[in-house]
Amino acid sequence: MATLNEEESSGCIGEPHHEVPSEIRPAEEKTCARAAGIFRALGDLSRLRLLSLLANREMCVTELTECLQDNLPAISQRLKLLRAERIVVTRRQGKHIFYRLADSHIAHLIANGLAHGEEPDE
Amino acid sequence: MATLNEEESSGCIGEPHHEVPSEIRPAEEKTCARAAGIFRALGDLSRLRLLSLLANREMCVTELTECLQDNLPAISQRLKLLRAERIVVTRRQGKHIFYRLADSHIAHLIANGLAHGEEPDE
DNA sequence: GCTACACTTGACGAAATGCTCAAGTGTTGT
DNA sequence: ACAACACTTGAGCATTTCGTCAAGTGTAGC
Numbered sequence: 604m605a606t607l608n609e610e611e612s613s614g615c616i617g618e619p620h621h622e623v624p625s626e627i628r629p630a631e632e633k634t635c636a637r638a639a640g641i642f643r644a645l646g647d648l649s650r651l652r653l654l655s656l657l658a659n660r661e662m663c664v665t666e667l668t669e670c671l672q673d674n675l676p677a678i679s680q681r682l683k684l685l686r687a688e689r690i691v692v693t694r695r696q697g698k699h700i701f702y703r704l705a706d707s708h709i710a711h712l713i714a715n716g717l718a719h720g721e722e723p724d725e
Numbered sequence: 726m727a728t729l730n731e732e733e734s735s736g737c738i739g740e741p742h743h744e745v746p747s748e749i750r751p752a753e754e755k756t757c758a759r760a761a762g763i764f765r766a767l768g769d770l771s772r773l774r775l776l777s778l779l780a781n782r783e784m785c786v787t788e789l790t791e792c793l794q795d796n797l798p799a800i801s802q803r804l805k806l807l808r809a810e811r812i813v814v815t816r817r818q819g820k821h822i823f824y825r826l827a828d829s830h831i832a833h834l835i836a837n838g839l840a841h842g843e844e845p846d847e
Numbered sequence: 848g849c850t851a852c853a854c855t856t857g858a859c860g861a862a863a864t865g866c867t868c869a870a871g872t873g874t875t876g877t
Numbered sequence: 878a879c880a881a882c883a884c885t886t887g888a889g890c891a892t893t894t895c896g897t898c899a900a901g902t903g904t905a906g907c
Contacts, residue, residue, distance in 0.1 A: 676896085698853050716763060798886085
């Protein structure tokens with residue numbers, strides 16, 4: 604357990620009493636945590652399929668259920684998680700609840716990921 | 726299990742013998758799978774912290790271990806997974822193995838995710 | 848108020864994930 | 878050839894995650 608030689612409590616590498624150089628330390632903890640949360644939510648095949656639909660247009664749960672050929676509670680659970688991560692937002696209209704991507708930033712992230720997934724072999 | 730009325734094997738909604746409209750069907754299966762794989766790999770706090778370092782510059786495992794204040798096998802396992810998803814690539818130099826992000830597309834994805842994570846409250 | 852429709856939620860079990868430890872591989876220096 | 882350094886890997890265990898089912902909430906129409 605004493606493999607890491609404990610320099611200064613400051614953290615990285617050698618230099619004792621200087622500010623930790625610059626970017627040999629990871630991004631802000633909160634930032635990473637939030638980003639990881641988003642990525643984790645996007646990192647599931649079923650959810651990403653769902654999101655690839657919402658990337659085109661707003662849809663209600665029934666519609667999603669039909670397009671994805673899956674059972675409704677399953678879809679609803681996925682939407683719940685995506686809502687918790689603020690990746691989608693809802694709008695109620697009568698008995699229907701419509702879902703869409705939360706913002707264009709998210710839309711970009713998804714579009715980029717899918718674009719990368721499309722590349723030939725790489 | 727007979728909740729979904731089985732239309733045509735084609736897939737979505739009602740219209741029997743037409744092409745499935747347009748984008749009421751999810752993106753290509755392979756595309757989604759690959760993209761989900763990438764997102765899943767990015768969707769872990771420890772791995773994302775690691776990647777936020779590699780976003781700045783190439784680093785060897787020992788260096789990463791020091792910066793992240795974690796034990797070496799743990800880091801190595803994470804790198805193995807990231808390598809498997811082709812998110813990072815390696816280069817050997819003497820006894821050291823240097824890791825860096827696989828391409829600029831991945832770098833963008835990570836930068837975008839972190840940027841979104843930085844936003845105030847939202 | 849009652850019924851039907853459109854969802855949401857809680858709980859449980861099965862499967863995937865992540866960490867740790869011990870042992871193994873590859874490279875350099877003597 | 879041997880020892881030391883820099884990793885990688887396989888196995889086992891503790892969590893976490895996902896899907897499913899049964900039950901619950903909210904809205905609209907009669």
